[in-house]
Amino acid sequence: MWRHRVDYLFISPFFILFLIFGLYPLLFGIQLSFSRWQPGKDMVFIGLDNYKTLLLTDPELKQALLNTIVMLLWILPTGLGGALVLAVMLNARKLVGRSFFRTLFFLPFVTSQVIVSFVFQSLLDKDYGWVNLLMGLVGIPPIPWLTQTFWAQISITLLLHWMGMGTNILIFLGALQAIDRELYEAAEIDGATATQQFFNVTFPMIRPVMLFMIITATIGLMNLYAPVVLLTNGGPGGTTLTLFMRMIQLMTSIRYGEGAGFGFIIGGIILLITLVQMKFLSSWWTVEGKLKQ
Amino acid sequence: MATTISVQPKTKQLVTRKSWNIRRRLGYILLYIFLILLSVGFFFPFYQMAIGSLMPKEELFKLYPQLWPPGGPTLRAYLLLLHIEPPTNMAYLANFHILRYVGNSLLMATVAVLIQVFFNTMAGYVFAKRSFPFKNQLFSMILVTLLLPTAINFVPFFILIGRLGWMNTYLPFWIPGAATAFGIFLMRQFIVATIPDEIIDSATIDGASQFQILTRLVMPIMTGGMVVLAILSFVGVYNEFVMSSLILTNPDTRTVQVALANFLKSNIRAPNYDLLFAGSVMATIPLLVVFFVFQRQIMEGVMSGAIKG
């Protein structure tokens, strides 16, 4: 061990910081979730009361969970599916301007959620926004983008796609470019159409990346907070309230113990969803065919 | 814009086994139309922000949005924000110092990046090139922390920051994130891929200390990888909002994101979207500069980071 002291020293910052800023708050959070506490007062142990209240009597938990899952069902397939389709398009062999498109789609990466929210608010405004104006030109009546549950969820989806699509496209492009061209050539010789090539060659090759992205995107969406707060503030009528927002709400309505408990419930939900995804898509871990390198 | 269009070298290896038939050409035309339309859609929010900042307030939020200000663009919003033109009837502007907020954000992000890149490269190097007891277990432990949802720690983390007396300082953005699981993982991947073992071995034989190997050998070779990590974390810290809005409550210390989010509501009487857009443009410029200077590294970083995972 002593021989490797320098190695341990080099990796120690992470572990030291994790102990202080990761593990200690975690343990403190566990204690808090079994207690009633507010700043300046003593902590009172109340057993499972916080969890009971949350799981049995908190209507917002159900609402927020439902909202988050609905948004997840919106965002995951359209986001990842859309990115994959775009990546395949950008990977077209004779495409001129590939890097231009790639850069453009990736550009929103540098913007902040705060600023994007301003811009989207103005674009999606029911009466004054560009989107409704343009849709009006083709005869679509004005859509209440931010004030009706369904459309508000779509608006949030659009915003997240605009911000994140470029990154997803790049990741998929990376995966696609790693696929050996010979596989396609072989398929072409066999007379496979473009669609057949996609399902028989492309998709099986990128499944691990896809799974990785599904899992990370799910975790990311479970922590969805800033864009929703800034765009719809959970409205209308709490129908875009997310889990993370509810947790902050609990904390700021002085129910710290419940807030901490809520954090663990979110953690449990994420774990559960991730496990389900991994179980159902376990075959996706393996690549059929061969990679270039 | 047209100048940035380039032909990928790979397309030169033309596959001419099949004839370049009409159907395929039609397909490409449709593809271009689709991509161009989508590009317009993707670019439009940027355009809206930029042109909105050049429009007089009266032109924004009219019943029919304008593509171009009818009276020609005006720099008034910028002049007002920068206090070059004295604000009339807008007392709150006198206390809004956009350049200071941008400066705060740059300071916060730059220091965070320097700390992060150093410690993550250090740890990444050890995990990539050294062998020692429990190496794999320790590395797995680091990766597992990636799965910990931020929600779990949010409230207690906050209380901890307060107890450390770090409210209204940038320390919460510098210290806890000095070594991150993602950063260590990314740097390890880069080092494995770019630095051959032989170089390190020979340096060790020459009697160089580990610290010397890290700073004199690994880091210079690894600049590219370090830039990728630096930019990813720079963008992340620069755009951070949730934590900073709660921690940086003092008007002098707040970052441009916090300041702008407040600015939206800070003039309830008259939502000055022109000023807001101008502020947004100023806040985004540093990132755009970084992006265009390092776009190759960023995009390759994003592409390779995931594929090797």
Next chain:
Amino acid sequence: MIHKSFNRRKFLKAAFLGTAATALAACAPQTVTVEVTRQVEKQVEVTKEVVKEVEKNVEVTKEVIKEVAVTAVPVELKGELTVWGHADHPLDNAGQAFMAKNPGVKFTFVGEDGWDKKVEAALAAGSGLPDMVWYEADATQVAARRGILLDVTEMVKKHESELVPSKLAEARYQGKYYGMPGDITPNNYWYRTDITEKAGAKDINPDIKYDEFLQLSKDVKAKTGASMYVMNSNFTGQGILPFLVPHYSLGGNVSDESGENIVIDNEIGQQAMNYAKQAWDLKAGLDADWFSPPYWGAIKEGKLGGTWSPPWMRGFFETEVTSPERGQGKWRNMLVPAYPGGKARCNVWGGATLCGFKTVKDPALVMAYMEYTFASIEGATVTGNWGIIPPYLPWLKGYFKLTKASLFEPTWDWTGQIVKALDQMRTDFYRLPAYGVMMGSLDKFGLPMLKGEKPIKDGMQEWGDYIRAENKKLLEAIK
């Protein structure tokens, strides 16, 4: 002591004389021309001007006015003060005026959205709190129960008889005062005369009944396209007034005086929601989020012809309504339309309390600022000019009349209408912790009832149960 011999009788005398002076001033042509501007420096001048004008017109007041000026000047004060509240704030103006008076004081107002979250964060962290905040009535009560507020009983007691009683009650908990009563909100109905004129009849009958009002709204909407009330599809912001006004008017409450029993789902509550639904179903309201750009756009374009409105709204309106085409000088205010069986023809919406925290460095300085802002003629003039109604009776009974409003018709006695509403205010209306729970869940539970997805009786019951449960949890948490 900051406060020198403060003789209430003298003060009331001053107030009386002030009123007399005002009355005289109003008779003489071209006397008081007070230019109301938003600029703080000017506001201080305005105050001086008001005093000067009164002095000029009525010799007798001279002596008393001087005394007012003397009593308002505290001993030399030093230190720093930070106040948090929503942005664009009368407290900022008052602070600037306070600084001008006390050069040794550095006053900072941080006005931003979500400041309440920051307060909570700072409390949890144990540092980073400001000196004072601008708490709504229910938040004041919550904070008082938590024991985080500075006890200012001694200072407020001195002014008890000079402050509006219903406002005092909102700052009181268990016999002690935990804040300085802030603005009072005797809400009115406002309408724009150029729009009603276009629709056929300029004046609205001051005794208009609610059903007549709905009919009128329908007519005006049909004839001019303008809405006579705000009812947004989110049921938030100003859009909740179609419920809050009848609820207050009919004698409704969220909780009883103890704050423990929830009564929102009683018959009054159901009836109020019924009235709100009538306004919703009429589809004649302005559907724009409160204070959003489209909202202001609608006001500028003359799409809003009337609205229930708290007095403080004027402060926000006047910066946007800047020309006669936009309705400047075209508005009137009046008592709210009468609901059958209604007790009060007004309501309360907003109106906060200035609270200090227990942790403040210099309680004396904090109290001096509170006193200056809401218990001195000068402070009340500054905040009153901003657009809120300070609860200071000597000011209300006299100087209030001098407050100019560019929004209303020049000949319209708008302050008189507010005073009328003030007389209608209920003393049995409670804004306790449960009130906050109600406000926070109004849209969620109200929308299904308005949309007809849920019968009002069931919907109110469900909502009542929700508030009951949440209120219990909240009271438990802050015990």
